[in-house]
Ligand code: CP
């Protein structure tokens with residue numbers, strides 16, 4: 001029996017793992033799969049396939065969208081966490097990857113350092129998806145860009161304003177800008193600026209940093225933000241609350257943006273901190289579509305990673 005060599009296995013560990021053409025394919029399939037879901041038309045291409053989901057951090061949307069998504073594709077999903085498995089008791093990541101990937105068809109991991117998903121993937125026989133690390137959140141930006149395209153058409157040449165922390169979600173936006181050729185205007189408090197090397201971007205052509213968040217928002221087609229303190233950084237909470245006080249996306253920032261700008265937030269949100277209630281609950285906000293689209297794009301992502309390119313009718 002021949003076995004697929006581990007080295008050629010595709011994974012989605014950061015946004016730049018996929019080409020623009022592959023992202024376009026996943027978006028085409030996302031639309032088809034979403035349309036079938038809305039019409040209650042069963043679609044079970046992953047029948048008898050198993051997704052293992054490993055969570056070392058909390059989640060609502062990521063767990064729900066992967067678990068429901070795999071079920072809707074005809075397969076099963078198994079939830080594992082560090083508290084009640086050997087993962088939290090020091091078993092090497094490499095050993096866990098060898099064993100887990102012999103028993104399932106695809107793995108999703110939410111964890112701390114990006115190095116953990118990379119070490120897992122290097123020892124996995126099946127595709128591995130990054131469900132959020134300290135460094136990146138590629139599934140989120142897949143959903144966000146898909147949502148933008150649904151509402152406003154192609155993102156190529158457009159401007160995204162990122163207000164707040166240069167965190168995992170911000171870094172993933174910067175990678176997406178390089179892959180899909182758009183621009184990101186970033187505004188962070190002093191000391192929290194983008195580090196291009198940490199963000200894994202090739203250069204600075206696709207982003208610009210602004211001291212004043214209002215300037216970052218000018219003419220933007222999409223304004224987005226995220227929590228001031230990400231999971232794993234809770235010890236910095238008090239310092240961050242003070243530093244980020246003026247980086248709350250409010251109506252003045254939305255007014256500086258393009259009149260047709262949309263507002264996004266990966267959620268969970270803290271109204272009155274990184275975003276004003278008037279904005280996230282206002283007419284330009286597309287956050288519920290954005291959250292729902294996690295389901296559709298991740299179903300297309302799993303289809304692509306397990307079955308390769310499925311042609312659309
Ligand atoms: N946006 C996001 O990943 O949400 P969860 O933390 O609830 O999964």
Ligand code: NVA
Nearest residue numbers: 167226230231266267
């Ligand atoms: N930046 C946030 C995103 C949560 C979905 C975090 O990492 O906690």
